[in-house]
Amino acid sequence: xxxxYYLSTGADGQSHVVSGRxxxxxxxxxxxxHFEESPPHSSLEWHVAPxxxxxxxxxxxxxxxxxxxxIFTIKPGDxxxxxxxxxxxxxxxxxxxxxxxxxxxLFKKDAKINFQADSSK
Numbered sequence: 832x833x834x835x836y837y838l839s840t841g842a843d844g845q846s847h848v849v850s851g852r853x854x855x856x857x858x859x860x861x862x863x864x865h866f867e868e869s870p871p872h873s874s875l876e877w878h879v880a881p882x883x884x885x886x887x888x889x890x891x892x893x894x895x896x897x898x899x900x901x902i903f904t905i906k907p908g909d910x911x912x913x914x915x916x917x918x919x920x921x922x923x924x925x926x927x928x929x930x931x932x933x934x935x936x937l938f939k940k941d942a943k944i945n946f947q948a949d950s951s952k
Contacts, residue, residue, distance in 0.1 A: 835910040836903055837946050838880070838895070838921060846879075846897040846915040851948040853910055859885075860939040869931040874924035880913035883944075884937045887911075891931035895923045912946055 833853040841847045869891075877898065893905045898919035904926070905911055915921060925931055938944070 833910060834906075834908070835912055835946055836895075836905065837912045837914070837944075837948070838897075839914040840879075840916065840918040843899075844918040845899040846901075846919060846921045847899070848895070848897065848901050848903050849948050850903070851946055854945040854947055857943075857945045859936075859945055860942040862937040862939050864934055864936045866932070866934050868933075869925065871928050871930055872925055873931060874922070876922050877920045878922070879918065879920040880916050882916060882937055883912075883914045884935050885910050886913055887934040887936065889932040889934065891925050891929045891933075892927040893923045893931060894926050895921055897921045912944055914944075 835851050835853045837849045837851060838846055887910050888905050888907050890907050896902050
């Protein structure tokens with residue numbers, strides 16, 4: 832199972848998160864992939880995702896917070912599906928001593944995201 836968090840903008844204009852997993856053995860139509868690295872102890876204040884994308888964490892542990900107060904932790908190997916491209920947005924900060932190394936995978940228009948929400952709440 833590949834742990835995933837689906838971050839999207841709700842009807843209230845706030846970012847909301849749902850935990851789940853990525854469906855394996857399914858192909859996703861993507862536009863591009865690029866890699867970034869932020870040094871240990873980095874953070875980024877309130878922002879929205881520039882486009883719908885997978886953010887695959889390779890190293891670093893992060894705490895994400897939404898304007899509505901939802902908090903979740905991303906660890907190496909987790910996938911963030913960032914679809915909160917409008918609204919109040921989210922912020923993040925590294926909570927360990929590792930750099931945040933990640934891959935951004937941008938979807939083609941109308942691509943199936945392959946996210947399956949956890950059944951237990």
